Amino acid sequence: MINFAVIGAGRIGRIHAANVAESPACHIHSIVDPFPEAAAALATALNAKVSTVEDVLADPEIHAVVICTPTDTHCDLIERSARAGKAIFCEKPVDLDISRARDCAATVRETGVVCALGFNRRYDPTFNSLKQRIADGAIGATEQVIITSRDPSPPPAEYVKQSGGLFRDMMIHDLDMACWLLGEKPVEVYATGSCLVDPAIGEAGDIDSAMVILKTASGKICHINNSRRSVYGYDQRIEVFGSEGMVQAGNHKPSEVTVSNHQGVSQDQPEHFFLERYRQAYKIELQNFIDALVDGKQLLTNIDDGINALELADACVASMTTGKRITL
Amino acid sequence: MINFAVIGAGRIGRIHAANVAESPACHIHSIVDPFPEAAAALATALNAKVSTVEDVLADPEIHAVVICTPTDTHCDLIERSARAGKAIFCEKPVDLDISRARDCAATVRETGVVCALGFNRRYDPTFNSLKQRIADGAIGATEQVIITSRDPSPPPAEYVKQSGGLFRDMMIHDLDMACWLLGEKPVEVYATGSCLVDPAIGEAGDIDSAMVILKTASGKICHINNSRRSVYGYDQRIEVFGSEGMVQAGNHKPSEVTVSNHQGVSQDQPEHFFLERYRQAYKIELQNFIDALVDGKQLLTNIDDGINALELADACVASMTTGKRITL
Amino acid sequence: MINFAVIGAGRIGRIHAANVAESPACHIHSIVDPFPEAAAALATALNAKVSTVEDVLADPEIHAVVICTPTDTHCDLIERSARAGKAIFCEKPVDLDISRARDCAATVRETGVVCALGFNRRYDPTFNSLKQRIADGAIGATEQVIITSRDPSPPPAEYVKQSGGLFRDMMIHDLDMACWLLGEKPVEVYATGSCLVDPAIGEAGDIDSAMVILKTASGKICHINNSRRSVYGYDQRIEVFGSEGMVQAGNHKPSEVTVSNHQGVSQDQPEHFFLERYRQAYKIELQNFIDALVDGKQLLTNIDDGINALELADACVASMTTGKRITL
Amino acid sequence: MINFAVIGAGRIGRIHAANVAESPACHIHSIVDPFPEAAAALATALNAKVSTVEDVLADPEIHAVVICTPTDTHCDLIERSARAGKAIFCEKPVDLDISRARDCAATVRETGVVCALGFNRRYDPTFNSLKQRIADGAIGATEQVIITSRDPSPPPAEYVKQSGGLFRDMMIHDLDMACWLLGEKPVEVYATGSCLVDPAIGEAGDIDSAMVILKTASGKICHINNSRRSVYGYDQRIEVFGSEGMVQAGNHKPSEVTVSNHQGVSQDQPEHFFLERYRQAYKIELQNFIDALVDGKQLLTNIDDGINALELADACVASMTTGKRITL
Incomplete structure (x- = not known):
């Protein structure tokens, strides 16, 4: 025990x-x-x-x-x-x-x-299925990665002030996913952003809308976009394009119901936020940690992944601040 | 306790x-x-x-x-x-x-x-969401119901022999769903079937492929189709058509991954069988029983629902055997 | 010329x-x-x-x-x-x-x-693609066919009176499609219907909602459902289920646009009615007739197909009137 | 005449x-x-x-x-x-x-x-429906635009040599779409690219994989990605994200057929290339030109649009060459 x-x-x-x-x-x-x-x-x-x-x-x-x-x-x-x-x-x-x-x-x-870091998305079954298809050769060699990540509603400006900013607080998850999917650490980083959602976030010195391009040494390219507010729910999508095809991870819905009526043909919005969307990921993440303790199984995410992602987030901040591409 | x-x-x-x-x-x-x-x-x-x-x-x-x-x-x-x-x-x-x-x-x-009967499908979140949309008026008055229910693979003929036959063993779930969704008990039943999947099932005196039409006193009509073998997985779909629209419950997939490559654009097969598809329904079903014991909450499915569905299954058997429409 | x-x-x-x-x-x-x-x-x-x-x-x-x-x-x-x-x-x-x-x-x-009959649906590219997949073995041996056919809005009662009734006027298209897809003429017919859409249609002696089951000599079974009013547009779907899979033909949409907002995630309604949905089919149908004249190419639909479908429609009328299964 | x-x-x-x-x-x-x-x-x-x-x-x-x-x-x-x-x-x-x-x-x-320029995509019904939804307020104020554009197969290196390069030859369409959808001319451009598809393209001095970020004066951001080779067909998607929702234009398929079998649940690949995908756009484009001649109707695309898009393509080339963000 x-x-x-x-x-x-x-x-x-x-x-x-x-x-x-x-x-x-x-x-x-x-x-x-x-x-x-x-x-x-x-x-x-x-x-x-x-x-x-x-x-x-x-x-x-x-x-x-x-x-x-x-x-x-x-x-x-x-x-x-x-x-x-x-x-x-x-x-x-x-x-x-x-x-x-x-x-x-x-x-x-x-x-x-043993020290595990809570990058919950790496444990999500849909993202793991996506990664498995790539490993199985379904799309050949990976060439481009596109990550879309939008929260349902912005945090209060008070939170934003001490959050480290969008890149370190929010996009850090996507930067970790990018490394995980590219299989290589990016060496070039370009970031830009705007305050379009809530002026209070701008007044707090942060942005709420961001786009980034990463490039690896072998030439793979990756785009990430973030918004702090998505009225249709938590938008968490990944697309990986390769020499033999494309694999996409779509949003999860609460039900598989479709309604066709005067208004159109509609399905559920994505699951609301991370507690719903990553419910299973949180379970599997903890189980991975327990397996590491019980069986010596390898951790999927450790403190070095946290360092890597933070370095990329810092590079994003530097790129946006200077308007320059950052080389790592 | x-x-x-x-x-x-x-x-x-x-x-x-x-x-x-x-x-x-x-x-x-x-x-x-x-x-x-x-x-x-x-x-x-x-x-x-x-x-x-x-x-x-x-x-x-x-x-x-x-x-x-x-x-x-x-x-x-x-x-x-x-x-x-x-x-x-x-x-x-x-x-x-x-x-x-x-x-x-x-x-x-x-x-x-207190006596609950395990008609698990009535507890499924997707089917409950579908029923809720109907209750909320999304499709107006219900006119037609179409239920598709196909198992991934046929049971052994040994099982079939003592199962009561397809209508009492398999379609009984769909007959219960039909009553639940129509909101009225059918008064006319027509059933037909064939042995197309496994000759051993025919030799055991049963069918493995079936189609039924039910009609209620107010004129609502309902179709159910069954097959004992669906190579693409457990196929569990419902469509309800009404005066103001249509609501459909689709299959559940293990992941939200789409692969686009030389072979086409493909998604996961439906979840394999009832243990996967109705995992949540089984939890909610038991919780409904516990709530009935703890709080006196009403049961969603009781022994009378079992009697109703069995009467319909018997009518299906009679219709198929005689080639006649059965009036209840 | x-x-x-x-x-x-x-x-x-x-x-x-x-x-x-x-x-x-x-x-x-x-x-x-x-x-x-x-x-x-x-x-x-x-x-x-x-x-x-x-x-x-x-x-x-x-x-x-x-x-x-x-x-x-x-x-x-x-x-x-x-x-x-x-x-x-x-x-x-x-x-x-x-x-x-x-x-x-x-x-x-x-x-x-040369005498061609205008069963336009047989010329539709989506339905032809569906039929080609079956011919190519994508679903093995055909076992079940399900045809859904719903008009956007009911005709005036005046029209209904001299139309021959729903089975001869509307379902006749679906009965022809059933023969085309089953590859065998049905030998057993059961039909039922209701007047749920417009009481004037009932007063004119007709129904506006119908369900039918057909069975062929080899045991294949087919369901057809019709409604004279579908508020979400012209609903024209076909599903063919076989020993090795299922093939479905879905509705056509005016555009491939998806809107995600407060109301949900919605797509276009199906194309409004037959002039839009079968625009291409009408072109190909006429071209097939011209090819028969110019090159002696075989007609896809001739007067005998019209006789066959009418016999089935008559059987539907007889079944509904008598409440009995009709054997052909 | x-x-x-x-x-x-x-x-x-x-x-x-x-x-x-x-x-x-x-x-x-x-x-x-x-x-x-x-x-x-x-x-x-x-x-x-x-x-x-x-x-x-x-x-x-x-x-x-x-x-x-x-x-x-x-x-x-x-x-x-x-x-x-x-x-x-x-x-x-x-x-x-x-x-x-x-x-x-x-x-x-x-x-x-009168001088019209053939930016065919602006005439496509799906893209026009997308733009109309934005104009109708379905997504509130536009904040982010994401354009994915991938050709089925790379051109010969001979063609590449005199093409002006990927940005002027291929992405110029997407740059025009970006201006059309953003409703403002971008003022900041960052571009990067790689030769991942065909080494001969690299030897010809060009890239075959590219990613770009544009930003307008009001802070709207736009991402474009290109590849010269997509094995699953011509990939032409647009996503516009706004304060009240998101609108997406998906690929067009030759048919609405879905096959479910041992291999999964699959649909058609996108239409192969521009001749198929933009067949209707070409018709409407010419009709717009004719309407301008007959009725004095306004051109949707004129020579100035060509100048604008070329300026952006030149900025992309400059950004990729220098590794710097270009300000217009």
């Missing part, structure tokens, strides 16, 4: 906790949260105890921690957990500052603990 | 048991199966004990039974459970003999126990 | 005339219509002369006639044209009375003239 | 000639081509005479010329035709050299003749 502590009992913490609790190999031992009510509510639901970071890290009965706290605490918690010998599952991003993130990754490497 | 006994530890019994076990309001107390290994395996997995029908019915700590045994034992187990005051969830069908089924329903009525 | 006379300058007459005129091998010589304005308008547009049936049939310069007059004149005009040695293209149906139609076919046979 | 001369009797010349010939308001008077056989064949088919550029321009009976000759002759023929007072329909592009093209446009302006 693997004993887990969940640090951060917010929305995503509760999801990960429930997924851990479903595994017969795991037990939720402790819940940590600065808000006692949040901690207590989750602890009660899962028959766990309320604890503190200090007690969790000092407790030899706890084997693994799931870190779901605000971004600016990630590196500190990762490093302390690594030094305490705990296996670590941490929500993305590692940090908004690349050198801080690199230091943290170095610490993880030194201690040799 | 509601204590459950599961009678029948086969494939569908294990699914229902797992769904009961997921509910925090329920506990799997006992497992009964003539094969001791099957009973023991499921009991161990769910931390339940192995028991017998007699002990289960005699045990006042057990509140509810889930009956997943062969069809010819359903009525006997329902009646004994009802007389023992247990709440009952029984897999369809009630029985292959309508008078036996009616006697059983009378017993249930007398004892007043 | 083949000289044509077009008898009947109404909507469908104008379409056929324009299609003939497009062929460099053909010339529209004369137009006949009881309404002089209609005849003159079409004649002027096509640089033809206004004429009479008598003059057309007597004129040795005219090689072919296109008959687009009311149904009750078809047999008379076919027979007179045949005796005058003209090649004949006649709109469906041959007649509403089967013995009259058979006499007419006998006359055609005796004279040996 | 408007008398036309068609200069250039190649593939696209024959299409335009046939579309002119279909109009009752027009007559094909003369055909000019350096290959006498090509000129004679088309002239015979259309009952026109074979002529020379000199005679055509000198003939006061000829009102309009359709120029379908190689690109390097366009400006000269436009200018001479303009000075001769002929209405002009010229295939794109105006020229590969922007200053030459501007001079030519100046001449056209001076003479005041």
